[in-house]
Amino acid sequence: MTFSADSDVLIVGGGLAGLPLALACAQGGLSVTVVDVLDPATATDAKFDGRVSAIAFASCRMFERLGVTAHLGGRMQPINDIMVSDGRVRDGASPLFLHFDHKEIGDEPLGNLIENRHIRIALQKAVEAEPAIRLIAPQTVKRVEYGAGVTATLANGDKVRARLCLAADGRNSPTREAAGIRTVGWDYGQTGIVCTVEHELPHEGVAQEYFLPGGPFAILPMVGNRASLVWTEKTADAKAILALGDEAFAEEMRARFGDYLGRCAPVGPRWSYPLTLQLARDYVRPRLALVGDAAHGIHPIAGQGLNLGLRDVAAAAEVVVDAARLGLDIGALDVLERYQRWRRFDNVALSLLMDGLNRLFSNDIGPLRLARDLGLGIVNEVPPLRRFFMRHAGGAVGDLPRLLRGEAV
Template sequence: MTQRPDSDILIVGGGLAGLPLALACAQGGLTVTVVDVLDPATATDAKFDGRVSAIAFASCRMFDRLGVTKHLQGQMQPINDIMVSDGRVREGASPFFLHFDHKEIGDEPLGHLIENRHTRIALQKAVADEPRIRLIAPESVAHIDYGSQVTATLGNGDKVTARLCFAADGRGSRTRQAAGIKTVGWDYGQTGIVCTVEHELPHEGVAQEYFLPGGPFAILPMVGNRSSLVWTEKTADAKAILALDDDAFAEEMRVRFGDYLGECAPTGPRWSYPLTLQLARDYVRPRL
């Protein structure tokens, strides 16, 4: 006779996808075990991830229902407008642009921009408030059997059982690979350079995106007189830009950034992320 599983749901991966899923399942009355390879303190360290994420209006409402928003007070920057244009380096943006105005759909912003580390902190706090969720981290999953129930063997030898497993362990998901699910995708040959920029004038909650020859140059408003810069270039050019000293990097940034926010300067570390596309060929398997 099969023993009752430890949890209804096993989620492999406790990041920006796994934890909201865990909260939603728990609020639906299910018990959840989340296993993540990263130490929660590492995942929320300022040096771990320099990106911000745009949380759309509907997703913000979901965060509110899941008990996440209350842990994000003071960290959510409303997106009031989005301006999109093309341009040339040192020639400025085109006078022709697309304007997405939140007033066209109502009084609410289009969404909010939140630093990923603050979102992770808020999710971890919400998970800690939910008695139906058990978080095991840092710990790996060595093997999973899918039979009459899911049986996961952890890296330390412990076993976790559940009725259903979700793979939320990222682009290089070992859970997906072990299940034999193939992917399709390609490398764009571009790299996104990410850093924070401090500027003299307020951004008024306006996100800017310029389509330059090397790739998109996005200026995303953050809390205060700060913006997150996502600067895309061909990978070889991005490597050369990342190798510049601080003064030269700032000068290259300014000729693209412009002066609409007054004096500006990059601050803090720089990150880089290769731009690729990857899609799973299958999304569902028995008990996965």
């Protein structure tokens, strides 16, 4: 019996991985249906998500190719330099540090800082302009059945039929769980506090990664004289800090932020997020592939989480589009295993590297402090090694999908 599909691809999840994936597949000639549990207006509300994302330069090339950058005018803050240092609260930073300067590896900035809500708005506008994409939201996928094709039953009783399901529905992916794909991971016992700071002096596009005993304190430059803090503390300490009044909270922030940008003060709401590591044991099943946070969730140190997901997007789209062009079954396991082979090692390796860095730096043990400070200083004095780390952070190392090279899928 021939399976009749409404779309070539069903994407469950219309967030920061799901919508770029839809655009990539559609621009590769496939028809796409996206089902997302959130109302698009809710997902772009300023109160929904206060985070910013460091979009690496390879991911920026993909956004440009997908037509997303055209909707981000005035919203992108170039990252010109990254300063990495170690220290203690109120004692200041170690004299040994690591400095990344984008001019060492080319004219492109190391990436761009963009508020998540503005990324979502730009993605939604790009999707609206793509006739091959149908977005169903807000709506919940209640059940997915796999066979000759994919049949998804929605909460309202409607059915969506496709040749392949791509799950981009987050760390707690119901699609992954229903498919019986297990995960491995652990809780860091840390919480990330996120808020915006206004400061007196211009930041010049310099991002700071300041390692403190409780966890990394990242100062990420935003458009204007503003910065986003991603402030990691042990969970009990984070709860106490979040419970402080505005002025006491500001004093704790200033004790870590310092005065290098002049007078500064937190503005707007505070957000907090528990920090965990989670890795899916498998990325694929027949007619199913996991993408982005559904496949992996890592510590936010170095801001690589979304970029890993965008590399998944570029690889998954390329694998599926290439198979379709060859007349192959895009949901066949042997097709999808190419995607798994391509992405799993990179994701696991970087996840464990971020885990190791967090464990190395999030303590106040004397010998470890000496070793890591020396390590930062040594890397800073070895230009080839420094440039390698910059290219790696920019997503330009390894077997890159076409979109990350700025080419059409």
